Amino acid sequence: xxxxxxxxxxxxxxxxxxxxxxxxxxxxxxxxxxxxxxxxxxxxxxxxxxxxxxxxxxxxxxxxxxxxxxxxxxxxxxxxxxxxxxxxxxxxxxxxxxxxxxxxxxxxxxxxxxxxxxxxxxxxxxxxxxxxxxxxxxxxxxxxxxxxxxxxxxxxxxxxxxxxxxxxxxxxxxxxxxxxxxxxxxxxxxxxxxxxx
Amino acid sequence: xxxxxxxxxxxxxxxxxxxxxxxxxxxxxxxxxxxxxxxxxxxxxxxxxxxxxxxxxxxxxxxxxxxxxxxxxxxxxxxxxxxxxxxxxxxxxxxxxxxxxxxxxxxxxxxxxxxxxxxxxxxxxxxxxxxxxxxxxxxxxxxxxxxxxxxxxxxxxxxxxxxxxxxxxxxxxxxxxxxxxxxxxxxxxxxxxxxxxxxxxxxxxxxxxxxxxxxxxxxxxxxxxxxxxxxxxxxxxxxxxxxxxxxxxxxxxxxxxxxxxxxxxxxxxxxxxxxxxxxxxxxxxxxxxxxxxxxxxxxxxxxxxxxxxxxxxxxxxxxxxxxxxxxxxxxxxxxxxxxxxxxxxxxxxxxxxxxxxxxxxxxxxxxxxxxxxxxxxxxxxxxxxxxxxxxxxxxxxxxxxxxxxxxxxxxxxxxxxxxxxxxxxx
Numbered sequence: 001x002x003x004x005x006x007x008x009x010x011x012x013x014x015x016x017x018x019x020x021x022x023x024x025x026x027x028x029x030x031x032x033x034x035x036x037x038x039x040x041x042x043x044x045x046x047x048x049x050x051x052x053x054x055x056x057x058x059x060x061x062x063x064x065x066x067x068x069x070x071x072x073x074x075x076x077x078x079x080x081x082x083x084x085x086x087x088x089x090x091x092x093x094x095x096x097x098x099x100x101x102x103x104x105x106x107x108x109x110x111x112x113x114x115x116x117x118x119x120x121x122x123x124x125x126x127x128x129x130x131x132x133x134x135x136x137x138x139x140x141x142x143x144x145x146x147x148x149x150x151x152x153x154x155x156x157x158x159x160x161x162x163x164x165x166x167x168x169x170x171x172x173x174x175x176x177x178x179x180x181x182x183x184x185x186x187x188x189x190x191x192x193x194x195x196x197x
Numbered sequence: 198x199x200x201x202x203x204x205x206x207x208x209x210x211x212x213x214x215x216x217x218x219x220x221x222x223x224x225x226x227x228x229x230x231x232x233x234x235x236x237x238x239x240x241x242x243x244x245x246x247x248x249x250x251x252x253x254x255x256x257x258x259x260x261x262x263x264x265x266x267x268x269x270x271x272x273x274x275x276x277x278x279x280x281x282x283x284x285x286x287x288x289x290x291x292x293x294x295x296x297x298x299x300x301x302x303x304x305x306x307x308x309x310x311x312x313x314x315x316x317x318x319x320x321x322x323x324x325x326x327x328x329x330x331x332x333x334x335x336x337x338x339x340x341x342x343x344x345x346x347x348x349x350x351x352x353x354x355x356x357x358x359x360x361x362x363x364x365x366x367x368x369x370x371x372x373x374x375x376x377x378x379x380x381x382x383x384x385x386x387x388x389x390x391x392x393x394x395x396x397x398x399x400x401x402x403x404x405x406x407x408x409x410x411x412x413x414x415x416x417x418x419x420x421x422x423x424x425x426x427x428x429x430x431x432x433x434x435x436x437x438x439x440x441x442x443x444x445x446x447x448x449x450x451x452x453x454x455x456x457x458x459x460x461x462x463x464x465x466x467x468x469x470x471x472x473x474x475x476x477x478x479x480x481x482x483x484x485x486x487x488x489x490x491x492x493x494x495x496x497x498x499x500x501x502x503x504x505x506x507x508x509x510x511x512x513x514x515x516x517x518x519x520x521x522x523x524x525x526x527x528x529x530x531x532x533x534x535x536x537x538x539x540x541x542x543x544x545x546x547x548x549x550x551x552x553x554x555x556x557x558x559x560x561x562x563x564x565x566x567x568x569x570x571x572x573x574x575x576x577x578x579x580x581x582x583x584x585x586x587x588x589x590x591x592x593x594x595x596x597x598x599x600x601x602x603x604x605x606x607x608x609x610x611x612x613x614x615x616x617x618x619x620x621x622x623x
Contacts, residue, residue: 094507094528130551132531132544132573133618134400134443135500135507137413137420138484141441141458149461164419165441165458169397170373176591 085189096142110154120192122162128181140165236269236298242306259348259362264605293322329354365622370612411444434470522560542575566603587617
């Protein structure tokens with residue numbers, strides 16, 4: 001976040017100081033320390049493009065602006081991804097078949113992973129408490145593998161998806177009701193790297 | 198880690214006047230056994246009063262826990278009975294008979310050269326026959342183990358098979374964030390932590406000679422399979438392959454049998470943890486879990502979902518012939534083959550509960566032993582008469598002991614945390 005703020009401030013400086021009518025190039029070293037109290041304007045791409053043709057300053061401004069946009073877009077995508085990946089895939093008792101109603105979610109996750117090639121995910125497999133510890137550890141693995149298998153079929157490279165089973169050791173809901181058990185029989189996504197913390 | 202202190206009891210004299218006869222026998226599918234009433238008057242002798250009382254109490258507790266005895270409460274024994282000597286000629290058996298006490302267990306505890314000398318005589322009150330007599334010697338601080346040994350000898354004299362009171366139990370205890378492997382006496386004394394990672398550690402199993410401990414731990418984030426050498430206190434084996442690796446049994450002193458579930462397949466491996474020589478015992482699509490072996494190592498019992506639900510199978514390792522044993526219900530797992538090879542204890546899902554069941558080794562005559570809740574990880578005692586398992590009913594899981602016919606259910610108090618996955622130490 002710190003980096004993003006710095007980039008934003010620097011970018012704003014460019015927007016304010018680097019704009020026509022009279023573009024004057026001010027080296028970064030001379031600009032640091034100046035108060036940034038100007039009204040923050042929305043990035044003006046039109047202005048940016050105009051200046052790009054003129055002088056060094058314009059080119060620099062455009063690059064930073066593009067970076068800023070890229071970063072913003074990435075952040076948005078990550079937010080979108082985090083929301084997407086926060087949705088669990090639930091399973092029937094003792095089953096590791098991904099139910100048809102979750103095909104949409106799996107497709108969305110695959111599409112998102114395709115857009116964000118640097119991201120790696122872990123698929124965690126979990127079970128409800130009404131099973132033996134050992135069998136549940138294997139069952140959780142199969143649940144995670146089932147989701148991974150579908151993502152691979154949708155074109156995601158295998159090495160980007162890790163699987164990890166927790167059996168019944170980490171319930172989402174510690175209750176002892178049907179509703180709790182249903183929530184606990186799940187595959188959960190975790191962004192491994194390349195994503196927001 | 199040091200090797201367990203081996204209790205050295207020198208048995209100086211053994212007077213077994215007549216061969217140990219089986220008064221009590223346990224029939225799972227026949228009639229229920231009859232408990233024998235036994236009197237355990239206070240230990241006599243020159244040792245500290247407190248020690249004598251503690252040992253008397255522990256003996257009564259052990260005999261009671263075995264499930265084969267009704268131990269006469271202290272209150273029924275009057276002064277005349279408690280002050281009576283230990284020798285046959287000093288005992289008035291008619292007094293014991295009048296209380297309905299069938300066996301009288303007399304003990305004399307003395308100190309000698311800083312150690313303990315215990316003499317115990319077991320009489321049949323009907324005719325004063327000496328059924329068992331032994332003298333034990335040990336260090337004072339080993340008194341608990343001495344009493345457990347005595348209780349096991351008495352159980353052997355009466356039932357024809359040794360008791361399990363000297364047994365130690367391996368188990369997992371902790372909470373949701375951290376689970377460690379422990380070992381403790383059957384009565385909860387001498388509890389000791391064998392792992393200390395502050396993460397989830399599960400499914401421990403110890404090699405037959407007590408040297409190696411195998412377990413799966415999340416200590417490095419992902420669940421990996423580890424083997425530690427308890428004698429030298431170091432890690433000797435790690436399996437960090439993708440997927441779930443779970444140790445299940447030791448084929449011999451060095452060969453660990455574990456399952457590995459990854460991709461579409463599950464594999465049962467046997468691997469020598471010293472030479473890393475690995476063999477595939479079975480590989481299938483789907484899930485394979487909980488392999489266990491007959492004493493002769495020829496048969497393997499395991500769980501597979503090859504027909505859609507978790508069921509128990511028996512495989513002849515030489516011929517590869519595999520027989521499905523369970524058909525009732527859609528979830529039968531975690532089998533434990535009895536040492537004699539005649540019974541299998543397992544977990545089965547019934548309506549709303551996960552129960553411990555017992556069936557014959559061919560899958561016939563299944564019986565439910567527990568009564569609701571989540572019951573897991575049954576395992577036979579080395580003598581084959583008891584099953585140890587974990588149980589929870591919406592609350593903390595604890596470890597229980599039950600005779601294989603379902604009688605004598607006892608909660609063991611091993612640790613204050615959530616206790617699971619018990620195993621008798623070899």
